[in-house]
Amino acid sequence: MMSSPRSRLAVRLVVLLTACALTAPIMRLGAQARPAADTVQLTEWDVPWGAEGRPRDPSVDPQGRIWFVGQEGNYVARFDSKTKKFERFEIDAGTNPHTVNVDAQGDAWYAGNRNGMIGRIDGNTGKITRYPMPDPNAKDPHTITFTPSGDLWFTLQNSNMVGFLEKKTGKITLATMLTPRSRPYGIVLDKSGRPWFNLFGTNKLGTIDPKSMRVREYMLPDERARGRRIALTSDGAVWYGDYSRGFVGRLDPVSGAVKEWALPGGATSMPYAMTVDDADRLWLVETGRQPNRLVGFDPRSNTFIAQMDLGPAKPNTVRHMVFDKNTRSIWFGSDRGTIGRAVVPAPGRKPIG
Numbered sequence: 001m002m003s004s005p006r007s008r009l010a011v012r013l014v015v016l017l018t019a020c021a022l023t024a025p026i027m028r029l030g031a032q033a034r035p036a037a038d039t040v041q042l043t044e045w046d047v048p049w050g051a052e053g054r055p056r057d058p059s060v061d062p063q064g065r066i067w068f069v070g071q072e073g074n075y076v077a078r079f080d081s082k083t084k085k086f087e088r089f090e091i092d093a094g095t096n097p098h099t100v101n102v103d104a105q106g107d108a109w110y111a112g113n114r115n116g117m118i119g120r121i122d123g124n125t126g127k128i129t130r131y132p133m134p135d136p137n138a139k140d141p142h143t144i145t146f147t148p149s150g151d152l153w154f155t156l157q158n159s160n161m162v163g164f165l166e167k168k169t170g171k172i173t174l175a176t177m178l179t180p181r182s183r184p185y186g187i188v189l190d191k192s193g194r195p196w197f198n199l200f201g202t203n204k205l206g207t208i209d210p211k212s213m214r215v216r217e218y219m220l221p222d223e224r225a226r227g228r229r230i231a232l233t234s235d236g237a238v239w240y241g242d243y244s245r246g247f248v249g250r251l252d253p254v255s256g257a258v259k260e261w262a263l264p265g266g267a268t269s270m271p272y273a274m275t276v277d278d279a280d281r282l283w284l285v286e287t288g289r290q291p292n293r294l295v296g297f298d299p300r301s302n303t304f305i306a307q308m309d310l311g312p313a314k315p316n317t318v319r320h321m322v323f324d325k326n327t328r329s330i331w332f333g334s335d336r337g338t339i340g341r342a343v344v345p346a347p348g349r350k351p352i353g
Contacts, residue, residue: 039345040294040296040306040308040342040343040344040345041342041343042308042310042340042341042342042343043340043341044310044311044334044338044339044340044341045079045081045084045338045339045340046337046338047070047077047086047333047337047338047339048086049070049073049075049077049088050073050337051335051336051337051338052072052073052337053070053071053072053073053074053075053337054070054071054072054073054333054335055068055069055070055073055077055333055334055337055338055339056068056069056070056071056098056099056319056320056333056334056335057069057098057099057100057143057319057320057333058100058320058321058322058331058332058333058339059100059101059102059108059322060102060322060324060326060331061078061102061106061108061123062102062104062105062106063106064081064082064324064326064327065078065079065080065081066078066079066080066081066331066339067079067100067102067108068100068333068339069097069098069099069100069110070097071096071097071098071113072096074091074093074094074095074096074097075088075089075090075091075097076088076089076091076097076100076108076110076119076121077089078108079339081341089108089121089126089128091110091119091128092112092115092119092130094114094115095110095112095113095114095115095117095119096112096113096114096115097110097111097112097113097119098111098113098140098141098142098143099111099142099143099144099320100144101144101145101146101152102123103146103150103167104146104150105123105150106123106124107120107121107122107123108120108121108123109121109144109152110144111141111142111143111144111154112141113140113141113142114139114140116132116133116136116138116139116140116141117130117131117132117133117141118130118131118141118144118152118154118165118172119131131165131170131172133156133163133172133174134172134174135161135174137159137161138156138159138161138163138174139156139158139159140156140157140158140159141154141155141156141163142154142155142156142157142184142185143155143185143186143187143320144187145187145188145189145195146189147189147193147210148193149167150167151164151165151166151167152164152165152167153187153189153195153208154187155184155185155186155187155197156174156184157183157184157185157200158183160176160177160180160181160182160183160184160201161174161175161176161177161184162174162175162177162184162187162195162197162206162208162215163175164210164213173213175208175213175215176215177199177206177215177217178215178217179199179201179202179204179217181201181202182199182200182201182202182204182206182217183199183200183201183202184197184198184199184200184206185197185198185199185200185227185228185229185230186198186227186228186229186230186274186320187230188230188231188232190232190236190238190253191236193210194207194208194209194210195207195208195210196230196232196238196253197230198227198228198229198230198240199217199227200226200227200228200243201226202226203219203220203221203222203223203224203225203226204217204218204219204220205217205218205220205227205230205238205240205251206218207253218251218253218256219256220242220249220251220258221258222245224244224245225242225244225245225247225249226242226243226244226245227240227241227242227243227249228240228241228243228271228272228274229241229271229272229273229274229284229320230274231274231275231276231282232276233276233280233282233299234280235280236253236254237250237251237252237253237299238250238251238252238253239251239274239276239282239299240274241263241271241272241274241284242260242271243270243271243272245267246262246263246265246266246267246268246269246270246271246286246288247260247261247262247263247271248260248261248263248271248282248284248297249261250299261297261302261304263284263286263295263304264286264293264295264304264307265286265288265289265293265295268288268289269286269287269288269289270286270287270288271284271285271286271287271295272284272285272287272317272318272319273285273287273318273319273320273321273332274321275321275322275323275330276323277323277325277328277330277344278323278325278328278346279346279347280299280300281296281297281298281299281305281344281347282296282297282298282299283295283296283297283321283323283330283342283344284297285310285318285321285332287316287317287318290313290314290315290316291309291310291311291312291313291314291316292309292310292311292316292317292318292334293307293308293309293310294306294307294308294309294310294330294342295307296344298347308342310332310334310340310342311334311336311338311340314336315335315336316334316335316336317334317335318332318333318334318335318340319333319335320332320333327343328343328344328345328346329341329342329343329344330342330343330344
């Protein structure tokens with residue numbers, strides 16, 4: 001099926017100025033004004049199976065096609081932005097996939113959020129291979145990230161676990177979090193092979209030693225902090241969006257020190273989707289406002305460099321984003337029933353570190 005693209009005009013980036021405050025034991029730093037002549041180009045396409053399916057969590061395959069899931073529609077799908085064609089893959093009833101992530105071979109791995117399994121769709125044949133959880137208490141695979149060798153780390157939010165799936169053997173190993181009901185959520189992998197994840201049910205971030213499977217938790221200073229998505233910059237810093245308080249935060253994994261910057265939308269901004277581009281700029285979506293707003297943050301200058309509305313002012317939530325360096329595009333799914341692309345400019349600076 002073909003979509004009807006709803007193109008958005010390129011939007012002039014707006015620099016924001018926020019107040020600067022410093023309190024112990026956590027630093028809350030405000031942005032300073034600076035000129036920004038760059039633009040972000042936004043395009044969205046209507047998903048043919050309706051907004052009620054909740055299209056979300058896109059991933060880019062080696063051919064540049066966009067995979068995503070319909071969590072409530074119970075499907076996995078693929079979109080070709082060149083031909084504007086959508087292709088739907090039928091999966092087991094009751095799977096309600098939460099996310100999909102495509103490996104280097106082009107196979108799409110999805111998290112069965114309501115049937116306790118990880119599924120793999122062969123990118124060439126469409127054949128599905130199923131990997132059920134080895135523990136009946138592991139009920140809700142959530143978000144997936146890959147190791148360089150193609151193995152999987154994934155969170156299980158309400159099961160309070162993080163899992164590891166060895167691709168070669170299919171073996172799954174599960175680690176239970178130290179804090180009860182801590183709700184592991186977003187997950188990324190650092191250069192040393194350690195997964196980092198938000199613990200959305202508490203004011204902590206977590207990591208796991210891949211050899212021992214030992215869990216370590218890092219306390220965020222404000223007890224109200226609730227990180228939902230997570231990202232890494234090239235200097236090894238761990239970044240999170242504080243959904244409860246409206247901040248973007250930085251954790252130094254060596255010292256444990258935390259710094260935070262209030263988002264433009266303030267305490268009600270509810271940052272959800274988050275990604276980082278190849279220039280180490282953080283991008284977050286403020287979902288506490290309608291329309292949702294995409295915000296850019298530059299860690300070099302500690303300034304917010306951009307803000308842009310995503311679509312019209314109607315009920316919407318952008319839950320996850322991914323950056324494709326080949327096209328300098330941020331891809332996202334929206335509760336309005338669209339797959340969106342925001343093309344961000346290169347700032348012409350070297351990465352941090």
